[in-house]
Amino acid sequence: MPELPEVETVRRGIEPHVLGRRIERVVVRESRLRWPVESGLAQQLIGRRIEGTQRRGKYLQLVLDNADRLLVHLGMSGRLFVLRAGHALLKHDHVDIELDDGAMLRFNDPRRFGAVLLWRAGEPLHPLLAGMGPEPFSDTFDGEYLYALSRGRRAPVKTFIMDGGVVVGAGNIYAAESLFRAGIKPTRAAGDVSRPRYDRLAQAIREVLAAAIEQGGTTLRDYAGADGAPGYFQQTLDVYGREGLPCHACGKPIRRIVIGQRSSFYCPHCQR
C-alpha cells in the first residue's frame, strides 16, 4: 500500500526515465478509477515534454512544458512502471504513457482506488491538493504546530496525525511506527498530548519517513517501485504487523487494536 515513502520512491525511480522526454502516445484502457480519467486526456498530453517530477503528499506530478501537471495517485494498489513500449499486457494495466525514446510509463491498479488527473496551468490549486497539511519535511511542520492544532481535539492522536489536513505522509504504517518511536499510546486523545511529546512525535515522523524512503519504501503485498523492485523498510518495522511478537525495546508482546476501523499496533509497555 503506497504511502508517502513509496510514492517518493516511485517518483525517484521514474524521474530519470521521463525527464526531457516527449509524450508520443497515450492509451487509456480503463477510465473508471477513483475519479474518471478525462476522455480527452491523450490529446492533452501528446506532444508535451515532461520537464520535471514532483510529489505533494501521495500525489505524484509530472510537470509538462505547458505548465499543465499530470497528477497520479496510486491509491491502495496502484503501481507505476517504466517499461519498453509494447510490453506484454497484464490485467489491470489501465493507462500507458509512451515516450519518444521507446520507454513507457504504465499505470496498473487492481483495486482502482488510484487516479490519473490533469491539473491545467492557470487553474487554481487542484481541489485534491487544496486543504492538505504541510509536508513532514517542511519548516512549518514541527511539535509546536502539532501541539497548537491538537488543542481541544478528543480524537485519538493516531487518527489526528493520519489526517491529511494535519500533515501528509503519516499513513497507517508510518503513524504506528512514529508513535512507537515517540513513546505515545495511539489511543491517547490528541488534545492530551503535551508539547514536548509532540516535539518528539514530529521528529519521529520525519525520521521514520526518511528511513523508509532510504530503504525504498515498505512492501507488504501490493507495493513495488518503478522498476518492480520491492521496498525493504518492512524489515525495520517495530510494531506494524507484529501482533504478539516481542517489542524490540522491552520484549513484551506487541498489541493490535482497531482505531477508526484501522488496525493499530503498539507496545503497551513502551507507549503511554
Next chain:
DNA sequence: AGATTCGCCTGAGAGC
C-alpha cells in the same frame, strides 16, 4: 467544526 461512517474495488487467504 470535529468526529464518525460510508463507499468505492479486487486479490489474498482462511474455512469448508
Next chain:
DNA sequence: TGCTCTCAGGCGAATC
C-alpha cells in the same frame, strides 16, 4: 478443486 466469506485500506463525501 473450487466456492464463499472476510479483510485490507486512501480518502472524499455524507452524516451525525
